[in-house]
Amino acid sequence: MHGPRHRPPAALLGAFLLAAASPALAQSGYYNLDGGRPIRVEDAAVIERYALEIEPLPLRAERAFGAVYRYRVEPHLAYGIFPRTQVEVGLPFESRDVRGNRTSGLAGVELSAMHNFNNEGRFVPALALWGGTRLPLGAVAPKNARYAARGIMTRTLPLVRLHVNAEYSTTLESPSCDSLPNGAGCLFVDNGNVCFSRAPISASCAAGEASRSGALPPPPSGSIRGRWVGGVAIDRAFPLHSFLLAADVFAERDASRLARTEWTAEMGARFQIGTQTSGDVGLGRHFTGDDRSWFITIGLAYELGLRPLMRGL
Amino acid sequence: MISRVFAAALLALAALPASAQRRLDPDEQQYYPGDFNWAFRRNYRVADGLFNAFDYGHSILYETLWRRPDAPASLLEDREFRHVTLRVLRNPPRLPLAEGAIERQYVKIAPEAKLMFEWAHALHRQVYDVLADERLSDAEKDRLMTRLLAYYRSRPDLAFSTKPKSMDLMEGQPYSLAFRRKYPKFNGLIWGYHWLQVGLYDALLAGSSPVEKQRNVTAAVGRFWQMLESPPSGMPRVMPMTAAVAPRFTARYPELAIVFDNLHGMHDVISDILASPLVPRGKKRAAILEAGARYRDDETFLISREEWRSMSVGMGIENMGGPAVGFTSALATPTAAASTGHEHHTTPATGDGSAPPPSDSAAVAGTIERFHAALAAGDSLGALGLLAPDATVLESGGIETLAEYRAHHLPADIEFARAVSSVRTPSSVTVRGDAAWARSTSTSQGTFRGREVNSAGVELMVLTRTASGWRISAIHWSARRRQ
Numbered sequence: 001m002h003g004p005r006h007r008p009p010a011a012l013l014g015a016f017l018l019a020a021a022s023p024a025l026a027q028s029g030y031y032n033l034d035g036g037r038p039i040r041v042e043d044a045a046v047i048e049r050y051a052l053e054i055e056p057l058p059l060r061a062e063r064a065f066g067a068v069y070r071y072r073v074e075p076h077l078a079y080g081i082f083p084r085t086q087v088e089v090g091l092p093f094e095s096r097d098v099r100g101n102r103t104s105g106l107a108g109v110e111l112s113a114m115h116n117f118n119n120e121g122r123f124v125p126a127l128a129l130w131g132g133t134r135l136p137l138g139a140v141a142p143k144n145a146r147y148a149a150r151g152i153m154t155r156t157l158p159l160v161r162l163h164v165n166a167e168y169s170t171t172l173e174s175p176s177c178d179s180l181p182n183g184a185g186c187l188f189v190d191n192g193n194v195c196f197s198r199a200p201i202s203a204s205c206a207a208g209e210a211s212r213s214g215a216l217p218p219p220p221s222g223s224i225r226g227r228w229v230g231g232v233a234i235d236r237a238f239p240l241h242s243f244l245l246a247a248d249v250f251a252e253r254d255a256s257r258l259a260r261t262e263w264t265a266e267m268g269a270r271f272q273i274g275t276q277t278s279g280d281v282g283l284g285r286h287f288t289g290d291d292r293s294w295f296i297t298i299g300l301a302y303e304l305g306l307r308p309l310m311r312g313l
Numbered sequence: 314m315i316s317r318v319f320a321a322a323l324l325a326l327a328a329l330p331a332s333a334q335r336r337l338d339p340d341e342q343q344y345y346p347g348d349f350n351w352a353f354r355r356n357y358r359v360a361d362g363l364f365n366a367f368d369y370g371h372s373i374l375y376e377t378l379w380r381r382p383d384a385p386a387s388l389l390e391d392r393e394f395r396h397v398t399l400r401v402l403r404n405p406p407r408l409p410l411a412e413g414a415i416e417r418q419y420v421k422i423a424p425e426a427k428l429m430f431e432w433a434h435a436l437h438r439q440v441y442d443v444l445a446d447e448r449l450s451d452a453e454k455d456r457l458m459t460r461l462l463a464y465y466r467s468r469p470d471l472a473f474s475t476k477p478k479s480m481d482l483m484e485g486q487p488y489s490l491a492f493r494r495k496y497p498k499f500n501g502l503i504w505g506y507h508w509l510q511v512g513l514y515d516a517l518l519a520g521s522s523p524v525e526k527q528r529n530v531t532a533a534v535g536r537f538w539q540m541l542e543s544p545p546s547g548m549p550r551v552m553p554m555t556a557a558v559a560p561r562f563t564a565r566y567p568e569l570a571i572v573f574d575n576l577h578g579m580h581d582v583i584s585d586i587l588a589s590p591l592v593p594r595g596k597k598r599a600a601i602l603e604a605g606a607r608y609r610d611d612e613t614f615l616i617s618r619e620e621w622r623s624m625s626v627g628m629g630i631e632n633m634g635g636p637a638v639g640f641t642s643a644l645a646t647p648t649a650a651a652s653t654g655h656e657h658h659t660t661p662a663t664g665d666g667s668a669p670p671p672s673d674s675a676a677v678a679g680t681i682e683r684f685h686a687a688l689a690a691g692d693s694l695g696a697l698g699l700l701a702p703d704a705t706v707l708e709s710g711g712i713e714t715l716a717e718y719r720a721h722h723l724p725a726d727i728e729f730a731r732a733v734s735s736v737r738t739p740s741s742v743t744v745r746g747d748a749a750w751a752r753s754t755s756t757s758q759g760t761f762r763g764r765e766v767n768s769a770g771v772e773l774m775v776l777t778r779t780a781s782g783w784r785i786s787a788i789h790w791s792a793r794r795r796q
Binding site: 049120240 | 351
């Protein structure tokens with residue numbers, strides 16, 4: 001119905017399996033939710049001071065409307081540079097397959113920092129602030145840099161933990177657009193997500209401008225385009241098994257009065273594989289808007305200390 | 314413009330840590346890196362698994378004490394004890410636990426204390442790793458231990474002091490002994506944990522070959538299981554002290570041994586604070602933070618290393634679960650009564666679980682023995698708990714009521730008992746109804762407050778039967794210098 005099944009490029013899959021089979025070196029953080037691993041809403045914890053966290057090949061595979069597939073691998077490093085503060089760098093590689101037409105390449109360079117303000121107390125939740133940018137570097141990167149700031153709150157309840165994220169991001173232009181064959185619509189990448197518009201290709205879309213769902217006129221080039229994301233997650237740990245279940249729901253909306261709110265729900269698990277290795281799997285669905293895609297994520301992470309990165313050793 | 318705004322925001326984020334470091338709110342830090350890490354886990358999987366299970370026991374204890382303050386003692390003594398000993402310890406977690414996922418509510422009242430424990434537990438485990446790594450020479454192990462300790466001490470907001478602390482810090486506070494009195498079995502379990510945790514250091518050090526180390530570790534783990542067979546009688550009756558249970562380790566790494574004793578002391582203190590009704594719920598955090606600060610500082614409640622060693626040995630290895638290396642098949646016979654102050658815990662259990670009533674004279678002698686053991690251990694509350702409310706104490710030409718004795722002579726008696734070695738003859742007991750008297754003699758030799766002591770003494774105690782058992786109503790001590 002949707003054409004032949006598409007699989008991740010063999011090289012990516014092979015690299016992933018190779019990483020999975022390598023000796024356990026990875027992080028012990030099954031209990032801490034990282035953004036996108038496996039759900040987008042994250043907790044207010046940062047990695048330990050002087051710890052280096054490596055996520056070699058976290059994979060996200062997405063199937064959108066009309067046999068559109070996207071595979072994304074984002075090698076990621078995080079380092080606990082100061083007390084309660086981590087800095088991160090990510091290099092997302094992406095392969096988009098639109099009815100057999102494949103485009104692959106670097107999808108930008110992500111730089112970010114996160115600071116946790118406090119340990120959770122009896123009356124005060126744990127609070128953190130995240131700030132980051134995606135630089136427009138690479139063959140399939142957005143045309144302009146995106147900047148984002150996110151407030152994060154975590155509260156531990158008797159049975160579950162509750163996490164709340166609120167993010168505002170902004171970029172100078174509308175996202176770039178890939179036209180689908182036969183005038184079927186427009187595919188564009190927005191803040192790391194594949195988005196799809198059923199609208200006939202307009203002149204602006206063909207020129208690289210996308211209108212979301214075809215319902216709105218494309219924003220004029222050079223204007224500031226803001227976007228809100230708000231989400232809530234709960235997780236439940238099974239500590240004797242070093243296993244965590246998590247689920248979230250989040251809403252996204254362009255900072256325009258006419259824009260529609262888009263909803264996504266995810267669920268997933270994190271689990272400890274070795275003393276330093278953790279893994280995660282997740283499943284999600286964009287369930288409003290034209291872009292009602294399904295996606296899965298799978299990842300490994302490891303955490304280690306490196307003496308040269310530790311001050312005073 | 315946008316890029317400049319966000320660049321400024323990122324710079325502000327980077328600048329935050331300077332203020333964060335000035336705060337008292339501590340943060341987590343990566344453990345010292347090295348190839349030796351996880352060597353113990355690789356080479357001694359059974360013991361390593363038990364340590365994972367121990368983390369669960371500590372965490373569920375604090376969580377239960379905090380969340381269920383009014384629960385009957387049976388919740389911990391029966392239900393959780395059975396769960397821990399029959400399920401968690403027998404099928405231990407494969408990996409170290411995220412304790413915050415277990416002590417979910419407790420950790421919010423004092424996250425600082427949790428981080429202190431985690432920091433010390435990381436050191437604990439790394440010391441096993443160094444000792445278990447057969448690739449390292451003895452000199453390399455010593456150098457690594459020095460580095461590990463320095464790295465540990467680089468976090469004064471988290472690190473326990475390397476100076477020994479007086480038992481008063483653990484047993485002389487208003488809340489002291491609350492936990493062990495209400496939960497003697499779970500307390501014995503925790504002390505059993507601590508016995509194995511420090512005992513394995515000597516098990517590793519005493520082995521001259523990998524095979525011998527394996528044998529020692531296996532034997533110590535077996536002895537731990539043996540302690541659990543008849544709780545709480547087979548369990549330690551006083552806190553296992555590293556200097557007594559692991560003398561080889563203490564001789565080689567005294568500062569590490571002190572850190573671990575302070576760590577285990579604070580474990581007990583937090584249990585007492587959480588269990589004690591004398592500390593209101595709203596003040597438990599402050600009490601825990603105060604105890605943590607005392608265990609970290611190098612100024613308060615100090616005793617010398619010699620006093621610490623002497624106290625550790627004086628408390629009796631037989632009361633701590635026995636030695637961890639070279640023991641016989643039978644459990645050590647304790648000389649101290651169970652430290653709960655409850656008579657029924659001093660008597661051996663029968664096959665059907667009931668306790669036979671001891672003879673009156675044995676019970677009287679037991680109360681007197683416990684009184685002296687409490688003095689020797691610096692357990693002032695334990696000693697006072699054995700005195701009747703109307704007790705009088707006659708010594709040094711004066712008569713004191715209980716309150717006067719507590720304020721005046723008791724501290725000196727404790728100091729004397731801990732500083733001077735005394736040998737007492739068994740008490741000769743006479744019982745008349747609900748009253749009894751006991752006499753004994755003793756010789757004491759040592760140094761007390763800078764002067765030599767060499768004396769012969771006599772003791773007469775009068776006891777009365779109460780609902781709680783025999784209690785001391787009068788004491789008369791006198792002594793003369795020996796020739």
